[in-house]
Amino acid sequence: MYSTFLGNGGLEGASPFGPLALAVDGYGDAYLAGEFNGEEPFPVTSGAFQTTTTDGTGFVSKFSPTGRSLIYSTFLGGNPSDFNSAVDGIAVDPEGHLYATGSTAATNFPVTSDAYQKSNGAVPGRYNAFFTELNLDGSALEYSTYLGGAGGQYGDFGSSIAVDKSGNAFVFGEVSSPNFPVTKGAYRTTNIASGTELSDSLPLSSPQS
Numbered sequence: 001m002y003s004t005f006l007g008n009g010g011l012e013g014a015s016p017f018g019p020l021a022l023a024v025d026g027y028g029d030a031y032l033a034g035e036f037n038g039e040e041p042f043p044v045t046s047g048a049f050q051t052t053t054t055d056g057t058g059f060v061s062k063f064s065p066t067g068r069s070l071i072y073s074t075f076l077g078g079n080p081s082d083f084n085s086a087v088d089g090i091a092v093d094p095e096g097h098l099y100a101t102g103s104t105a106a107t108n109f110p111v112t113s114d115a116y117q118k119s120n121g122a123v124p125g126r127y128n129a130f131f132t133e134l135n136l137d138g139s140a141l142e143y144s145t146y147l148g149g150a151g152g153q154y155g156d157f158g159s160s161i162a163v164d165k166s167g168n169a170f171v172f173g174e175v176s177s178p179n180f181p182v183t184k185g186a187y188r189t190t191n192i193a194s195g196t197e198l199s200d201s202l203p204l205s206s207p208q209s
Contacts (some may be wrong), residue, residue: 042059049134058077072139089101121146129146129148152178156175
């Protein structure tokens with residue numbers, strides 16, 4: 001067992017970062033993810049996917065089983081704006097690939113060439129969910145996509161994620177977009193809670209193969 005700090009300080013009167021999700025793989029490596037809000041240096045590792053940012057972006061950090069070292073630590077976000085991206089849920093498959101979901105207001109959140117949705121569909125100031133898979137050493141994206149509609153009154157948010165034995169990822173969250181992408185034959189294809197409190201919005205799921 002161990003206990004450790006992560007981070008070096010933050011904006012005056014604000015938390016330097018917010019840890020929002022934790023996962024542990026079969027080897028005992030621990031993964032911590034959340035939102036970085038500070039101006040002081042945050043520990044990222046050499047060769048990480050994204051090593052620079054401004055305040056208000058997501059992060060993913062992987063610790064060794066003893067907690068004595070960072071295997072990798074990377075930011076995950078887009079263009080600078082107040083609190084533009086946050087990683088709210090993570091999962092790890094048996095091979096050690098990390099899957100992340102959350103929300104972003106950025107218009108250049110990193111997506112891959114085969115992304116289901118390559119651009120933020122929300123109006124400025126609203127959020128889309130995202131789904132991202134990192135490679136084993138945190139140096140590159142295996143897959144990354146936006147997931148959302150026009151944003152509605154609040155936006156679309158990914159809050160948790162699970163991965164099955166076949167590598168399919170299931171994203172869950174809250175939606176206020178009236179045009180959130182749904183599949184034919186889905187249990188419910190119309191967002192009856194559009195424009196209401198997020199707690200009344202519908203959960204979303206999106207398997208990836």
